[in-house]
Amino acid sequence: MGKSVTEKIIEAHLTEGRLEPGEEIGIRIDQTLTQDATGTLVYLQFEAMNIPRVKTEVSVSYIDHNTLQSDYKNMDDHMFLQTAAAKYGIYFSRPGNGICHQVHLERFGKPGKTLLGSDSHTPTGGGLGMLAIGAGGLNVAVAMAGGPFIVKIPEIVGVKLTGEVRPLCLAKDVILTLLGIETVKGGVGKVYEYFGEGVATLTVPERATITNMGAELGATSSVFPSDGSTKVFLEHQNRANDWVELKADADAHYSKVIEIDLGSVVPMIARPHMPDSVVPVKELEGRKVDQVVIGSCTNSSINDLGIAADILGSRTIPENVSLGISPGSRQVFRSAIEVGIVTRLVKSGARILELACGPCIGMGFAPCTKGVSIRTFNRNFKGRSGTSDAEIFLVSVETAAATALNGKLTDPRMFHSVKKIDYSKHILIDDSMIIPPPVKTEDVEVVKGPNIKPCPVAMPLESSLSLSVVLKAGDNITTDHIMPAGADILPLRSNIPEIAKHVFESVDPEFYSRTQGKGPFTIIGGENYGQGSSREHAALAPMYLGIKAVIAKGFARIHKENLINFGILPLVFGNPSDYALIEQGDTIEIAEIGKTLVSKNSITAKIANKNKEISLSYSLSSRDINIIIVGGLLNFTRSKI
16 A cells, blocks of 8 residues: 555654554654744753754754733843754744744755654644644654654644646645634544645645645644655745655545545635634625734745735725734744835835734734734634634635735625735845854853743642632633733743743632632543643643643643643543533542553542542553653653663
8 A cells, every 4th residue: 555645754753652543653753843932941951951953854943922021021032042043054044034843844845855843833844745734842852862753653634635726726725625624623643635637736835825724723733745846945945956756646645535626615614712613705895894914834935915015005004904014024024025016015004014923813903992903814712812702713825815805804805806916036045044053062051031930740640639620611611711811921931930920810709719728630621622722831820820630521732842841630421411410619520640540540539528439541551651640741751861
């Protein structure tokens, strides 16, 4: 039987385990990336391992999240990250150089390589033919230390693309269509691999839009082949030598195949407050909007900005709409200036935002009270924009530009006279804002400001647990619910004692104060607990507050890994109906938990104050169990080193 692209990359990087479905394996990581909101902890954890230099082929530290610098905290973090990069042999992408996924695609990504990043949208690299995976920061630190990334062999789903997209319907509409089919939890434990004659009609940035939002499916990764389009992209980047052809065998096997006729795809829109709540734009056309934002790591290539300018033309947006443009990289921005794209956008009334994540993570350009904001971003979770009662809709660049021009939600196909232009040949290469690591690092001093605190470490697992239920949550709890982002909280990412005060504050403002009482604690959750970003703070801060276990109906992949990494036990209801038996304030007792885990028996827990027993299960490897028993991955790695 032939192999898929995913299988070929895994096989070439296998360090331990067997290539059998469901088996746990270790893969060698060629490249890593971090961003500043997660990176400080990554490098503090790497520092704690006492390894003088990273062992990957390429590691890059990006500044793209905490760029507002309303006080000293963000710039202190940037100084720490820059000096840590120099100390440990890491490339440093300076503030203003752009968003990690866009820049990495342009300047570092290579077909056939593995990439591990401390950001959930790292699978963007799959558009270039990489196996790119988002993970918790501690996993990334271990990879930089030369350790393998441990993952279960994923189920590989084939997405067969046929035909060619029609004018003003593009890649964003393709992935929104797939989200409507598969949902935000349909991709857990899966890799989506794209094949078929329709693939050749998509450029690398268009493919990257699709793989970027594979994260919204809950997928481990998404992968395209490396073909002629990949070669053209790398040639435009003066990196033709990095190209290799990589394609699935003709008889490659997939667990299932989803076929999408690109010619049948229509402009789509994701309604509040989930990326899979999708309908055709036509169904909502005419709705008044207050704000439109174009860009972010999902849609910020030069062609994205170019089609927006082409639709806007020489016209000015109406007075009731605020339009923001968030370019993905300095390279894109400079090139767009040179060919007049930026001039046309500004003439239309657009505001040019910083080359950073910005509004996508609630870092500026928040909507008005009860505002309707149309965005080309990848997530629309409630409150993520910085305005708790705003309604956020996700669309393509074409739909966003047409909507901005009309002041109401608009199907872009009315602008049928606008022709697609390929601006990528105008790309200007400029790496002056990327600092390569020095050869000698002995004299480099790592600078730490007062907001940078040591990373807390969990205690080993106790023999028996008596846990107070500090919170009972519902389905689809996101990492934004657990550990909010935004301009007020993101600067605290290097200070766990301070950021811990904000855990679950959007769900229950009293959560932090309750953790100051009698512990230890457990949290009760519904389906898909922990979906969203890779932020390990959503596990680390609860651990700091005394959370020892989370009992849920199901977990999102990255968050479950982060819970394990910080010594928090992820348990699943054996009978989902038992969820209804537990209330906030109950006490859950589990006897001889360590012995039970090692023997791999099912767990019988007792709701002590109600004298009722419930059955709990877990999906943990022997390695996972050992990590939890010793108090997390940092302790486990130290013992191995």
